[in-house]
Amino acid sequence: MKRHSSSAIPAPKFHYTPCVQAGAHYSVSGMVGLDPATGQLVAGGTAAQTQRIFDNLLLALPDYGLSLQDMVLARIYTTDFAAFPQINAIWEATLSDxxxxxxxxxxxxxxxxGxxxxxxxxxxxxxxxxDQET
Structure with missing residues (x-):
């Protein structure tokens, strides 16, 4: 098993590994919309936080040796399903290609x-x- 981190995104606020690789499988820990410059949650609610999550993911993927093409599953947790259309809009824009x-x-x-x-x-x-570890 190999552990990956990225200096391009905020360091974990708690004790966990941002990305764990087990053979060909990689698990990226749940991300919230933290600003890389301040380490604080971005203002603007669901849409701004979702955009920041995807922006941070795109910043970290090169350090993990991955691309969006390699993604097989995403688990989305939200405190407001009424705002889910905002999440979907950013999802569609980010993963359109x-x-x-x-x-x-x-x-x-x-x-x-929060x-x-x-x-x-x-x-x-x-x-x-x-660069695949076995």
Whole structure:
């Protein structure tokens, strides 16, 4: 098993690994919309936080050795399903050029740091890649 981190995104606020690789499978810990410059939750609610999550993911993927093409699953947690169209709009814009992954969406009462949305991601990278750990 290999653990990955990225200096391009905010460091974890709690004790966990941002990305864990087990063979060809990668699990990216749930992300909330933290500003990389301040480490604080971005203002603007669900849409701004969702955009920041995807922006942070795109910043971290090169450090993890991954691309959006490798995504196989996303789990979305939100405290406000009425705002889900905002999440979907950003989802569609971000993933418009790649095959969409499987997805689970869950309504929750609360999220860490008072976030309105949290998303965790799973990836699979072809084992034939030269930097793949076995």
């Amino acid at each position: 790649v095959p969409p992954p499987a997805r689970t969406s869950v309504g929750v009462q609360a999220l860490p740091l 976030a309105a949305v949290e998303i965790e991601f799973s990836f699979y990278k072809n084992p034939s890649s030269k």
